[in-house]
Amino acid sequence: METGKPNLEVMADTLMALAEHDRDLLVVTSDSRGSGKLVPFAAAFPDQVVEVGIAEQNLVGIAAGLASAGKKVFAVSPACFLTARSLEQIKNDVAYSDQPVTVVGISAGVSYGSLGTTHHSLHDYAVMRTINNIDVLAPADNFETAEAIKAAYTLRRPVYVRFGKQAMPHLYGPGATFEVGKANVLSQGADVTFVATGETVPRAVQAAAVLEGEGLSCGVISVHTLKPFDEAAVLDAAANTRALVTVEEHSIFGGLGEACASALMQSGVRVPFKIVGLPDDHTVTGSQNEIFNHYGISADGLANTARQLLQVGITA
């Protein structure tokens, strides 16, 4: 897979392109324009940046007030603080008040790696999924990121988008499509389907390649929208494959895996099934890659999880 840019940069590029034609587009930041790769945006559109300093609750409240007056607001801040410290503002000022704010969680999951748990967001899918009237997007690669930002801009409703810092491999070729609420089937397979979201999707693609080399038939689905959740895609995969492995850069509680489990159980579908994510533990110290590898979010780790479910060629 050819590597592109960090999704953060794609977000900033996409906002630049949109702002070019829309003076009502505002970026609100909490001393985070540097980490959000928004310095060029601020240079090009100084009147379209609102700086609130390190004050995430205020960030979201101000974003809601600006949106109420017709501004198209992207409230950008590290996901760990934004979705914890400002959770009540997201719930009340944005979602409950139906203000069309895009809440952008940057450096999400374990992007901050060795900075530790204070800087990890492993809860954001769970808390955002339980808030009424907000969509939850977790783009995987540059294409999905650009499309997610454009979709949030167009939707004019409460949206949460999260992504990380690493340069991401390209998953799509020309002609790719993106629709909020509709998962993208990257490949189909009869033996195991990896249902992944956000920046773990390339790992699932790599695991599928490993297993394909062993003669297994593998599918990969990129669930770029956690809410509204594409149950049909998951049920279809369950009906046409022998096992499902879900993959996410999030706690194993309350995220993609449990959304899939809920869809399967309530539909009466039984299939060998495993949730791969961050366990209920103090997260190991390391880079994003090292943390992924530690918890089995890697080509080998995911392939092994699939083998265990299929009870073939288990290696460790």
Added chain:
Amino acid sequence: MSIQDLQRKSVEYRKTILKIIHHAHAGHTGGSLSCIDILNVLYNHVMNVSPDTFDDPTRDRYVQSKGHSVEALYTVLADKGFFPVEDLDTMEQYGSHFTGHPTRDIPGIEQNTGALGHGLSVSVGMALAAKLDKRPYRVFTLLGDGELTEGSSWEASMTAAHYKLDNLVVIIDRNKLQITGPTETVVALEPLADKFAAFGYAVRQCDGNDIAALVETFDRVPFEPGKPNLILANTVKGKGISFTENVVAWHHKVPTDDELSRAMAELDRAAAEIEVMA
């Protein structure tokens, strides 16, 4: 509207507040009675807002950060014609949109509030949008004194001053009581005027239950160019009814049938006194 007309309205508003709380068997009596004169002056003297112009992007905005005094807001909005006053008979009943805190489901309400410490940030956003768009509207925000211990109020205050939002008017309903007791014994707020001044506001104090004083104070807005406005409105919790004034229990106590009758009689006497003075 004359001072006497506004005074007459305040008496009627107090009656409505007590009636709807009595009918609903729920509500925040003390805080609604303390702030009702402020809302009266805002909606009937200060702000250019009405049901006919509520979609006008240049309308003035009101955000009630102290969302629990929603009965005062409902009362004034009904009087302004945003909805029939009879709708308030459904307040807090099963299936009603008239919940115990403001929601945008109700005509005339700009922003959902109720969780304390939210209104000021939202209002800063609204006022900032007016500046960015070079629109003349102003944003009026009512904060309870008890909610000032929420840190977000001070985050918002810093940005209001930083962006020189002299189109933002923050009113503190300074009744000095919260649900547990006096604000100064729960977590002391004083010297409150100095704190807001230090945060960059132009600060004025007035008697928040004196219609004439409120009119005079609001008429001077903006107090200083380039500074957000802060009106420290000294009020009495439960104002207007002898047995509710300054009684902590009336934070959300509901009047009995007998208490409602006594309150109505007191308000009738207050109305008569206004006519004598006029």
